[in-house]
Amino acid sequence: MPTSYLIVFFTIILCLLPSSARGQQTDPLQVERIAIDHWRITVTNDEPRILHMPGDPPYGQVLIPGYINELLPGLPSLPLRVLEFGLPSEGRLTVSVQALRTETLPADLVAYGTEIRENMPTEYAVTTPRSIRDGLAVVGLRIQPARYDAGGGMLHWLRSCVIDVRIEGSAAAAGGGYSSRALDGLINSDDARAWATGRTTQELQKPARRAGSDFLRIATLREGIHRITHDDVSTAGFDPTQIDPALFRLTLMGEDVPLDVRDGGDGSFDAGDVLLFYAPRKSGEDGEYYDEWSDEQVFFLTWEGTSGARWTTLDVAPASRPSAVPVTEYPMQLHLEEDHDYHRGDDEYSDMMRTKQVEGETWIWGYLIKRDGANARRDTIRVSFDLEAPAAREGVLRVRVRGASRDASMLRATLNGTQIGEWRIEPYQSGTAEWSIPAGLLLSSGNELLLTNPGIIVCPPENPVCSIERFYVDWAQLSYATDLTLAQPPLHLDASHAYGTMIPPAEFRFEIPAGAATLFGYDILRGSRLAGIERSGGMDRLATDDAGRYHLYTEADIHAPADMRRIRISDYVDDGRQVDYLVVTHANFRAQAERLAEHRRQSDGYSTLVADVEDLYNA
Numbered sequence: 179m180p181t182s183y184l185i186v187f188f189t190i191i192l193c194l195l196p197s198s199a200r201g202q203q204t205d206p207l208q209v210e211r212i213a214i215d216h217w218r219i220t221v222t223n224d225e226p227r228i229l230h231m232p233g234d235p236p237y238g239q240v241l242i243p244g245y246i247n248e249l250l251p252g253l254p255s256l257p258l259r260v261l262e263f264g265l266p267s268e269g270r271l272t273v274s275v276q277a278l279r280t281e282t283l284p285a286d287l288v289a290y291g292t293e294i295r296e297n298m299p300t301e302y303a304v305t306t307p308r309s310i311r312d313g314l315a316v317v318g319l320r321i322q323p324a325r326y327d328a329g330g331g332m333l334h335w336l337r338s339c340v341i342d343v344r345i346e347g348s349a350a351a352a353g354g355g356y357s358s359r360a361l362d363g364l365i366n367s368d369d370a371r372a373w374a375t376g377r378t379t380q381e382l383q384k385p386a387r388r389a390g391s392d393f394l395r396i397a398t399l400r401e402g403i404h405r406i407t408h409d410d411v412s413t414a415g416f417d418p419t420q421i422d423p424a425l426f427r428l429t430l431m432g433e434d435v436p437l438d439v440r441d442g443g444d445g446s447f448d449a450g451d452v453l454l455f456y457a458p459r460k461s462g463e464d465g466e467y468y469d470e471w472s473d474e475q476v477f478f479l480t481w482e483g484t485s486g487a488r489w490t491t492l493d494v495a496p497a498s499r500p501s502a503v504p505v506t507e508y509p510m511q512l513h514l515e516e517d518h519d520y521h522r523g524d525d526e527y528s529d530m531m532r533t534k535q536v537e538g539e540t541w542i543w544g545y546l547i548k549r550d551g552a553n554a555r556r557d558t559i560r561v562s563f564d565l566e567a568p569a570a571r572e573g574v575l576r577v578r579v580r581g582a583s584r585d586a587s588m589l590r591a592t593l594n595g596t597q598i599g600e601w602r603i604e605p606y607q608s609g610t611a612e613w614s615i616p617a618g619l620l621l622s623s624g625n626e627l628l629l630t631n632p633g634i635i636v637c638p639p640e641n642p643v644c645s646i647e648r649f650y651v652d653w654a655q656l657s658y659a660t661d662l663t664l665a666q667p668p669l670h671l672d673a674s675h676a677y678g679t680m681i682p683p684a685e686f687r688f689e690i691p692a693g694a695a696t697l698f699g700y701d702i703l704r705g706s707r708l709a710g711i712e713r714s715g716g717m718d719r720l721a722t723d724d725a726g727r728y729h730l731y732t733e734a735d736i737h738a739p740a741d742m743r744r745i746r747i748s749d750y751v752d753d754g755r756q757v758d759y760l761v762v763t764h765a766n767f768r769a770q771a772e773r774l775a776e777h778r779r780q781s782d783g784y785s786t787l788v789a790d791v792e793d794l795y796n797a
Contacts (some may be wrong), residue, residue: 185297202608206244207259207321214369217343219261223323226335228285229673231255238287240324240333249602254287260306262363264370265315267703268725269347273319275303276340285333287326307574308674314370315362315674319343321464360465392416394479396428397437397741398457400762402668402729403700406453406479406738411642415744418447427486428455429478434487436705453479454489454736456700456729467513467653470541474740494720495710496687500720503683507569507659509675514561514627515653517541519774524606540652545582546589548633548647559651565658567665571616573658574677577601577626577629580608585635592628594619600632603649620658627654662688663717667697668735673724695732702727721755749791758784763792 208220229239239247245257263271302325304459306318311580323336323408345366361367394414398404411418423441427434438454441447457477460469496502523539548555579589581603587610591598596619601611635645660669669690673682690697697718699708703726722728759778763771768788775786 180621184741204244206242207261209261209365211366214366215345217345217365218262219319219321219341219343220338221321221323221336221341222338223336225281226257226283226324226333227500228283228287228333230288231739236288238285238289240285240287240335242323242335245321245323247598247602252289254289254326255602256322256326259321259323261319261321261365262316263343263345263366264361264364264373265317266307266347266373267315269315269373271305271317271319272344272346272607273303273305274342275301276342278302278339279337280334281337283333284331285326286331287328287333289328290620300337302336304620307677310674312359314373316360316364318597354632379597389540391480391482392492392744392746393481394739395743395745396477396479396739398475398477398737399473399740400737401457401459402737403553403698403731404455404457404733404739406455406739408447408449408451410739410742411447414742418451421447421481423447423451425481425483425485426453427480427484428453429486430475435477436487436489438489438707456702458702466540467515468517468541478745487705489700490704490706491709491724492706492726493710494708494722495711496701496719496721498710498750499685499721499723502685502687505682505686505688506661506663507571508662508671508682508688509673509677509680510566510658510660510670511672512563512565512656512658513653514563514655516543516559517562517614518544519650521582521650543651543653545648545650546629546631548587548631548645550633550637550642550785557631561627563625564623565625565656565660566669567622567661568620569659569661570618571659571680572617572678573620573656575612575613575615575627576653576655576657578608578652579603579604579649580652581649583646585645585647586633587647587649588634589649589651590630590632592630594621594625602634615656615658620656629654660719662690665690666693667732669728669730671728671730674727682724685721685723687719689717689719690730692716692718693732695734698731698733700729700731702729748789756785757787759786761786761788762794763788764791 203261206221206223206224210220212218224243227241229241229683231237231239234714237249240254240256241247243259245259247255248258249255265271302322304320304322306320308315308317310316319341321341325334326332327334361370364370394406394416396404396406408418411421411636422445423439424445426437426439428437429435434719435455440454441451455477457475459467460473461467462469519542521540521542544557544559546559575591575593575598577589577591579601581587584605587603589601591600591611591613593615596616598615599611599613601609601613603609629651631647631649633645633647634764635647637644657675657680659680667690676682692713697711697713699711699720700706701708701722706726708720708722708728708730710720759775759782761771761775768790771788775788778784778786
């Protein structure tokens, strides 16, 4: 056989082989653990490909193997890779780029959607804002290997470098429980197990209280300070005067919640005495902002055995921190989410047959579908909202989405009539779009956010389904700066909401307008009341640090629990009780369950027991 035939023959065979047989693509990022607080990432990139993408509008795209692409208005589509690290509760992630080697290519790239922004991004490696995932602090490392200089018509790209990653605060971190879901996708998941504040499975299984004991079940639906009064305890069926307030213990999911016991110091819980506590929002097991099943947070108040945690005191008088930096603005977050539809998985019918939750199976805000034709309309999610004294500073808008069709889709965000940006969503992939909000665009009231699907490909009338473009929206989140000199309580100040250059100093002091009511404060992380707030010149002044999460409120901002009731733990584990037939039911169906149990007793001779599911939960 001639040599030329052999070459052609083997070339055809090679092309027909699956990709696994032709060799795997090498990851351009080599991640190395040096120590628990030290990681090294060696970056070695292949030369980028430059594409000109059709569409409305068309845009340029830069491809580098091993990276995904991010599409932002004013830029061509540029490569991106995000690595996430878990941190101790007060830890920080710092990065430095070493042995930097860059190259340039001539390029004529079209920006997406608007006039191109030059020299963006400006750094090859940056950290993302801190977030909390199921009790674990998480920070991402964004590796952005390409920059476009529109004026010079040159693409600057990262050939290689070494990124040195340091985790500050790990040496002081104590071991704790962890949630396996919080660790998913983390580069340092093994190290981060000890830093999450969630509880281990063994801790969750510890019995909380004895059968036959009584306690007060307290349900809340709102985040903030709550009050329990003498009359509340009495109405629930207890004699408060027979209770020693020193023994009060409040728990949430088996963990102590600090109480402020105001009993006058006489050793009894009399008329006029109150308990104060902070109730967090009910969040999801996977770190979702809301829980998938319920908005109700359930606390147990007991007074048997040892006493529970109490509020401590944190001095926030301005004189207590003479080196505190004065600030007039502070980072804030507003979470926007409505749950109207349940996404049953990408492969809906097969996913429904599984007992374990599949990726993307969750409550969602709604679907946005691209529609073509003469009577086409745009699916839109429209939401109005108010903000607390927004400062004239840039903000950030983030939108969580997931592709729900065979073809890629496009998300467009418009805020107060101004298009913020568009973001390409790949089929059946989750992602979080992120755009800058121009300074001065946000208002104190009457803001409106529109999320739409403008479509990528326009289908002709003879083939209206040439491109199926659908995605769902989970939530939107705004990061903005509040002008503290204009802000009013209730205020929630959390340094983890920092973004961009809006980062609180380690120690800071500020003032807010003094209203007619006295201003109070609570540090959620330390479980401390804020003492020493000074009022003068029509302003309330205080000084503190970035290690706490502060809730500022007045008497009018204190909530009553949504529900309080007396609970007695039923004895379903008595060794002397043996039954053949157990019926677990809700109180609403108790009568029907009793009839079923009686039928089994009479017809089959079974010994039976009807158990209330709430009793089992409480036990």
